[in-house]
Amino acid sequence: MSPTHQHPLLTVTDEVATALAEGRPVVALESTIISHGMPYPANVEMAVEVEGIVRSLGATPATIAVLDGRPRIGLAPDDLELLASHADVMKVSVRDLPYVVARGVHGATTVASTMRLAALAGIRVFVTGGLGGVHRGAETSFDVSADLTELGTTDVAVVCAGVKSILDIGLTLEMLETLGVPVVGYGSDEFPSFFSRASGHRAPMRVDTPADVAAMMRAKWGLGLDGGVVVANPIPVEDEIPADEIGLIIDRALADMDALGISGKDATPYLLGRIVELTDGASLIANIALVRNNARLGAAIAREFAGWPV
Ligand code: PSU
Ligand code: MN
Numbered sequence: 001m002s003p004t005h006q007h008p009l010l011t012v013t014d015e016v017a018t019a020l021a022e023g024r025p026v027v028a029l030e031s032t033i034i035s036h037g038m039p040y041p042a043n044v045e046m047a048v049e050v051e052g053i054v055r056s057l058g059a060t061p062a063t064i065a066v067l068d069g070r071p072r073i074g075l076a077p078d079d080l081e082l083l084a085s086h087a088d089v090m091k092v093s094v095r096d097l098p099y100v101v102a103r104g105v106h107g108a109t110t111v112a113s114t115m116r117l118a119a120l121a122g123i124r125v126f127v128t129g130g131l132g133g134v135h136r137g138a139e140t141s142f143d144v145s146a147d148l149t150e151l152g153t154t155d156v157a158v159v160c161a162g163v164k165s166i167l168d169i170g171l172t173l174e175m176l177e178t179l180g181v182p183v184v185g186y187g188s189d190e191f192p193s194f195f196s197r198a199s200g201h202r203a204p205m206r207v208d209t210p211a212d213v214a215a216m217m218r219a220k221w222g223l224g225l226d227g228g229v230v231v232a233n234p235i236p237v238e239d240e241i242p243a244d245e246i247g248l249i250i251d252r253a254l255a256d257m258d259a260l261g262i263s264g265k266d267a268t269p270y271l272l273g274r275i276v277e278l279t280d281g282a283s284l285i286a287n288i289a290l291v292r293n294n295a296r297l298g299a300a301i302a303r304e305f306a307g308w309p310v
Helices: 014-021 042-056 077-085 094-103 111-121 146-153 169-178 210-222 243-260 264-278 282-305
Strands: 026-029 060-067 070-073 090-092 107-109 125-127 157-160 183-186 205-207 229-232
Touching: 014 026, 014 060, 026 042, 026 111, 026 282, 042 060, 042 077, 042 282, 060 077, 060 094, 060 111, 070 094, 070 111, 090 094, 094 107, 094 111, 094 146, 107 111, 111 125, 111 146, 111 157, 125 282, 146 169, 157 282, 169 183, 183 210, 205 210, 210 229, 210 282, 243 264, 264 282
Parallel strands: 026 060, 026 125, 090 107, 125 157, 157 229, 183 205, 183 229
Antiparallel strands: 060 070, 060 107
16 A cells, blocks of 8 residues: 555554555554553653564554544654643543544544554554453443454454453453454463463463464455454563462452442553552553563564555
8 A cells, every 4th residue: 555545534654654555564553551551751661662672673663643633653752752741632442533533632542443543554463562351340331342342343463461350351252252353372372461471261272473473364354354363472471470469459459440430431541550559560560561572573473464465
């Protein structure tokens, strides 16, 4: 796809547009993790560092957000700083995109909306930290992240470290199966739980090389099977927080959330912030380590996949 064929509502940087036009590897990155997933200034340092990792491994990073109502594919350092430090950046899932675009305001995109915008721009590989999913208690709250339904329809492979046990991991995996989304453990038989390599749940499939992930992507989309692929990449052993240790913290954060009556789109940002407080920042260090690890894998997958017609 040449830059002149870019979607009229998107603003794509020259760097990203040229890479896409030349069939070179591009990796999408989300912005809710910056604005609502980590405290300042660790968030902007992480965002800059991750772009650097992707570049150093021969791929072009494309951090995605909505600025002044314009969906942006690829951001400048000043944009990352704004997203990291301004209090008035909305958390934007797919349902919020029309509002922020029409109103001309800033929005940080979640996994779901980043996938959608990446796909519109022709990007097929996306790196993040953790997916949203089925929240614990969803049988009464109906709180199921739009990340899952987006994975059911949009052709982007998402590299993540699994899902946190703030969610119901078993129900999240069931729903991904229903939606037809392949979930692969990368180099692991077990599905990881973000801070920990273990979750108590088997990964539905296992893949051991970036080339094999790229082959699955070609097979899926070549067969007309629309939708995403989840590449669940366990946090490195040296960075993990044992599941029993983080489990107690997560239970406490969930109880605090219920006591405060927080729900809906505020649930995930509250829990992430509370876990950082309750671990004295240890969870933040682990979070950054797993994003780095995902960036390395995502760049390698993008290199293997590059050149496939989008
Ligand atoms: N999980 C994390 N860190 C995050 C998120 C989830 O460990 O930053 C963010 C992602 O942007 C994800 C979103 O797409 O939260 C899910 O929010 P919700 O549950 O409201 O759909
Ligand atoms: Mn939700």
